[in-house]
Amino acid sequence: MSRGKNDSAAPLIPGPGPAFAEFARGFSFTLDPYQRDGCAVVEDGAGVLIAAPTGAGKTVVGEFAVFLALRQGRRCFYTTPIKALSNQKFHDLVERFGPSHVGLLTGDTSINPDADVVVMTTEVLRNMIYARSAALRNLGFVVMDEVHYLADRFRGAVWEEVIIGLAPDVQLVSLSATVSNAEEFGDWLAEVRGDVRVVLSERRPVPLFQHVMAGRRLYDLFSEEAPTASDVPVAGEVNPELVQLAKQDSRFVRDDSRHRRGRRTRDRIERNAAQRGDRGPNLVPRRDGAVEKLEAEGLLPAIYFIFSRAGCDQAVGQLLHSGLRLTSAAERARLDAIADTVATNLSAEDLAALDFATFREGLRRGIAAHHAGMLPAFKEAVEQGFVEGLVKVVFATETLALGINMPARSVVLEKLVKYNGEAHVDITPGEYTQLTGRAGRRGIDVEGHAVVLWQRDIDPRHVAGLASRRTYPLRSSFTPTYNMTVNMIGRVGRERARGLLEQSFAQYQTDRSVVGVARAIARNNDKIAALWADASCEQGDFEEYARLRADVSQVQADAARSRRTDRRAESLSALLELAPGDIIGIPAGRHEGWAVVVDPGVRRDRANPSPTVMTQERQLKKLSVHDFPSPPVVAARMRIPKHFDPRQAKDRRNLGAAFLAKLAGMDTRPSRYVAAAMDAEAQERITQLRSALQAHPCHTCPDREEHARAAEKALRLERDTADLRRQVERRSTTIAVRFDKICSVLTGLGYLTDDAEQVTPAGSMLARIYSELDLVAAESMRAGLFDELDPAELAAVASSLTYESRGADAKRPSRMPNRSTEIAQSSLRHIWRDLSLMERDHKLDASREPDIGFAEATYAWASGRDLADVLADNDLTAGDFVRSMRMVIDLLGQLADAAGAGVVRTRARDAIDLLRRGVVSAAYDEDD
Template sequence: MTAPERPPQESPVEPGPLFATFASAYPFGLDPYQRDACAHVEAGQGVLVAAPTGAGKTVVGEFAVFCALATGRKCFYTTPIKALSNQKYHDLAERHGTDRVGLLTGDTSINSEAPVVVMTTEVLRNMIYAGSATLANLGYVVMDEVHYLADRFRGAVWEEVIIGLAPSVQVVSLSATVSNAEEFGAWLDEVRGGVAIVVSERRPVPLFQHVMAGRRIHDLFADEAPTAFTGEGSAATLRADVNPELTRLAKEESRFVRDDSRRQRGRGQRDRIERNAAGRGQRGPQLVPRRDGAVEKLEAEGLLPAIYFIFSRAGCDQAVEQLLRSGIRLTSGQERAQLTALADAAAEGLGRDDLAALGFSTFKEALQRGVAAHHAGMLPAFKECVEEGFVRGLVKVVFATETLALGINMPARSVVLEKLVKFNGEAHVDITPGEYTQLTGRAGRRGIDVEGHAVVLWHRNMDPRQVAGLASRRTYPLRSSFSPTYNMAVNMVARVGRQKARGLLEQSFAQFQSDAGVVGLARAIARKTEAVGALWADAACEQGDFEEYARIRAEIAALEAAAARSRKSDRRAEAISALLAVQPGDIISVPAGRHEGWAVVIDPGVGRDRNQPAPVVMTEQRQVKKLSLTDFPSPPVVAARMRVPKHFDARQAKDRRNLAAAFHSRLATIDTSVERYQPAARDAQVSAEVARLRDTMRDHPCHDCPDREAHARTAEKALRTERDIADLRRQSERRTNTIATRFDKICTVLAALGYLSEDAETVTDAGRLLARIYSELDLVAAECIRAGVFDELTAPELAAVISALTYEARGGDQRRPARMPTRSAEIAQTMVRRIWREVSLMERDHRLDDGREPDIGFAEATYLWAGGAALGDLLEATELTAGDFVRWMRMVIDLVGQVADAAGPGPVRDRAREAIRMLRRGVVDAAWNEDD
């Protein structure tokens, strides 16, 4: 299965009578691409619609709803998040009546047997696996925001649905503009059959690009034209010259920075620090705008409402506080009254203490002034309040993280980017052209604004050409994140059998893209093979077969290198083994590094990763240091033992002095000339083989060629190219049937653990248990149920232990040691970790990536919340934001509910349901129907 080399050509289809009736309800004419897409739907085809944000592609989804109602069939309208589902439900219910529209989001069920049901994609996936009767008479499925299938954590659900739906169902896929829409559409056509591709690059509202430097807003491009893409498909680019005024400012700033650097080298450090802190003494341009100044300028230029992107939750909150301190007020008295009502509605049901913990008074004051933050750390009810206020034109400036760009419909007149760098969880990286397009795409409200504006704020060392490059390119490829899971495997085997399941998985977009890559690898292999032939021809020698001679030399080098690696590997393995065996009080040799010599072990330092022991020692120089494997290129020798006090504290000078005295006293009594580690001699067989090959090489006729080394250099290029070819062949083999191969490995693990029959062809009772658990650690959770880990726990303890299977700390979330709340929970958690380790070892044996480690960082908070603890106390103790606290609590509740369903009738199910009742209170219960 490979992607076509050219996008499929669609035959023109004329709209029919259903479209004429549908379109007549709109007060404006529909765009050509909307007409084309709807015509394909009416003709009985599936369709992929890829268009910019705000271009109105949901019209095509609404036409599918209209067709279903007109023809007496059902339509499911799916969205990636609950907030979008709620919003779409209200839109469709208002248009078609509440009796004809339902809502299913996992925890909310309204009129689920209606002819039109809005739902999250996970709900539809679960219905397909369960063979739900609700699927009867299903004619259309709308997959809104289908580009979410690239999401690392949830993207596989979209592919499961697309593959699993009955062939009779028309799939209407709505996507943001992606640069490989044709590839994605070709896959849809191959899997579903009869899928048309409709791509629109045209923005309904033209977008102008600007840079704000100081208090001025400059056009980014010299011709002052809006961003306009020309050419074919979504890979088009814009050619335009950067505004020379911006280029001049960049040069002036750069020159001033160099000059200022030279001046400061001759001045005192204190003067330099004071001058920089006060901002005085700088004669260069002041180009970086203040946040309050930027907002005032946007207001003066008529560019509000604006979404102001700051790639930091804390930065968004700080920006709101800065505007409050500056006294900015962007609303009228009537608008303030409406915003007050919205804020009070968001706070309904929350107690005074909870509101104080949530900083509600500050939130409300800022909202009344038309200013708000929007990020995942906020309480869902507050986020929804901001969204509604913004859509109604009451909130004028929203300081947002990039997650808003992927959220619900919140268009603005302008979009501001404070910086072009973001933190990706590991490092600060430049945003991509695709991300720039996604962020700025919200500028320009259709039917309200005649034009939209993207404004990049000047920052130090800014290059206007970089901004122009981001604004000029469409590179937003859709990459599949699909990978089989244990839950997916048992569900698919139960539904269609193993062989058919394997075949269905081979139809995934991930495999489709992988196969397309194999075509490219085959071409590279062919090119390199041709190059190898030419190189061997160039290396030809008149005295004999130089290829044969070169291969003898290469074999000698390979054997010697392998022997050296083997010796190093043996030494490392022996060093790890020796370090794992040391005990507190052992006096060991440190063979290398800054602390070479003798040391006494204080703590062996064997953590979770037993391949990286890091002993804490006291050296001969009386320093307490943590060592690593780099200090042990060879194994340590234990020369003697001594006593280390049980309560030794390295932070106490007295303890260090006493231990050092005892250590040196003990050193004086032992023979420190004890023989250190000596590596073993090389393997005799390897030595003999190398000697034989050297004799053969010296006897070869090419050995005495005067041009031998010149021939050898060309031959080495040929050999390197051959190694490249071998690597490409391995890549090709890995990519072929990669999804099905992983599925086979998963089935082998499941059969070994009893979730599938011995031949892995049918699902057992244990497998049906696993089929109800959709957690990332699904197999670990199922094994815990089967092992009775949860049997003796109270409801709060059960929730606390289960939290470790779903919680994952963000960088910086956890600033104090985590612990389990009770002895019973600690014992249960020890069993959870043992099961996780056993599963991980089995996964490694079968060459599967092991699941992430359970994280107990949210366990104590879960336990205390179940026991009635106050929100403010928990937020202070966990140092989580309210939004994160609610999101994780909802995920815990979700997994506890899955455990209840999987466990079946009995004490575990009863206590799990009791735990859910205890956890669903206060802000958690208030947020239950909101998106996280």
């Protein structure tokens, strides 16, 4: 299917021109109709959106744009979302068009940057646009590969910034995976770029068969073994053998709700069933058994998806332990050579720390893992071996489904449930399509195969639903940031910048939803009127009374919220000041009441003080900052005996007696040790409202609480409706409203002039910092926070602006490496807290909290520590370590650029030199 914009009478897709005929002669196969249509649109001078299944050959249209640019004497930029894909595309284009015509820019790497064709990451092009780079002159074409990445919540905004910011005369060639709202996305592109036409293909170049493996048997998912030749619904019924098998298996498990029962409960149920002798056959395939079955059926090479890094590594270990070998002698020799290339840039100590021997043994057997926790060099070796057909099975996490070109004959899904960072959830039809889309290698396989492994709670009809629904909508993640704002204002001024933001895909999608929102408002208004009728009271105006009650709650909530942000920091600060003999009030929790400090507990860890106290019950307890939702107040002091030993009962009795005697002479009312919960103004307002409540005639109504329940529902629905109404009222300014709030913050801090129309020198500095915590970094630099740090210390503190702990890492206690960094980090957190309060005042979401979880590792590496020690001490995988270190290096480079001549620039560059060694340096060498 191909179409253009709103003119059905016009020939939307022209016939192929002479340039295409010349281009097509370079291929040994006939191009598909959608590829010919896409190239014809480009040759006709229009932009194009190509949306086609994974592996369908979309990049042919991108390569035609490159061909046309060279033919016309114009430049072409080929952008990709990740550096690895940029490297891969660079080598592809060099092979096709020659090294003199093709360059590469990824931020870390610069090869032939003045070439007619330059491959780059999308961020590089965004930065060029903001800097008004001379490289944009004579730019005729931009290819945006994997443009559906604009849905990525962390980096997606970059794609929209580029699409909006490119000069109008640049032809845009957008390549996307199949999405269910491609027409909507195409309409938006035409709105902001002019003549853009959409070319859709739902046909897979290699038909895809769907299977379920139970035990050692491979079942067809559909009764007629119908392949999925497209992303449209599959014809055919679910295989009745699978349906019957699921019924039989469910009788043995006797578990009617896997979502309500945890793994331990299910395991217990199955153990009990086994003891009764009615467990039934175990149909869940072993990993080694599944791979052996695939080999026997001729379905290798395979990508075997396991939604866990540890699970991928365990699977490789299991296959090695089983003795499975999938390669010939010649293949093993070639894989040994690939592995040896990886080892070239690494020391023997590093290789040992990375368990290279196990990796090499797996690789030479044709077995490997592929996930973000691996060293980039290891992953590239796996990719190379797989592309050459030498690696037969790769155990991978879902990240492999994006970007890198690694098609397989079959794809295996071990489970249909994954952890999304908060809970275990079912994968969506769109995710299923993305994962299984790699099955079937064009020009090699006549068919591809998707294999779902049997699980105790599997429902074949659910699997069929995943396999037969095209539901992968593209949703914009675009939102203005501080850096984006100063860059756009610096480039085009505030008003035009605001107008450009209103052209975003996010705004476009918001506008189209207004009709549904208006209908919801009308329905809500009817419900609100009915609820107020239910709340009517014979004694007076109950709506007035209910709003008074709501005002009391709101004032209390606002006051508590205004205190909550700083309360933990205040508590921590107060705990650090405690001394032995201080009598403090514990405001809440199990130990609420009075206590005397025996040991302040700050010698080992000032970031997490843990004072030991004696309570009123004469018990010795160790406390933490969590016991102090309000800062402790020192009400009095007493002497702790010099040789007090908490292990001696006599010492405890004597101290307890002295403590109680001290308390007897004190004012021990709770108000003396509970820190003030709100300011005086809020307290006065609450007193006034409560007086009005008590004086209201409805206050004495015997049915007051019954009326109140209906009123509370009405008020809650009113708040929801007000939110919906604001969406309608601001439908053309949703993005712009956030932009205005950001401008207010930046004006108040001096990054924009008082009228917010121009960027100040401080704003120009902020424009060079692209970190998620860009404003925190800029404010820290302006405060001179980095000035006194040596390079290793600067790197450690900078890491808190780039690192974000995930999963179990978020619970691991962390600290700064030394006193200097601790002081700097404390100042940085004060800056973050002040900015958070400012964001709250402007009704902006607060920036995420700085995270010191990588600081010790960064400092250790910058100080020359061995890789094995750094990984072991910080419980890091090699891949996470290298990726996180590169993020620190990127930020240090930005700080150096932003700082200008001086000590910070010098030390930031020195820090980069310290960090770029060993495996980190090797990762940059691989990019080259």
